[in-house]
Amino acid sequence: MLTLYLILLWDNNSAYLSILSVYELYAGMKDSAKGDTENFIAACSIEPVTVAIAKKAGELYKKYSKQGITLTSLDCLINATAIVKKHKIATRNITHYPNNEILYHK
Numbered sequence: 001m002l003t004l005y006l007i008l009l010w011d012n013n014s015a016y017l018s019i020l021s022v023y024e025l026y027a028g029m030k031d032s033a034k035g036d037t038e039n040f041i042a043a044c045s046i047e048p049v050t051v052a053i054a055k056k057a058g059e060l061y062k063k064y065s066k067q068g069i070t071l072t073s074l075d076c077l078i079n080a081t082a083i084v085k086k087h088k089i090a091t092r093n094i095t096h097y098p099n100n101e102i103l104y105h106k
Helices: 001-013 019-028 031-043 049-066 073-085
Strands: 017-018 045-047
Touching: 017 019, 017 073, 019 031, 019 045, 019 073, 049 073
Parallel strands: 017 045
Antiparallel strands: none
């Protein structure tokens, strides 16, 4: 289902990827997946980290930290990118994003 959703996004030129997700893809990529990974990245519009995104990420980190939820800086920045740019996050790592409203649901 997620794959079909991504195809629809690509067909409508509305698939976005945080530049930080590019980093994560390369960090976890198997050598044999390099071509597929690069094709996936090329099919998406890349969102940079802006000052507004960095500020929002800091706010999210502080908010969740006060609730006893520890998130990585990368996850806060990706979450903030989705909020600021009004995107949904399609991920299997839903525990990385406590704000359930930002997640794409199958």
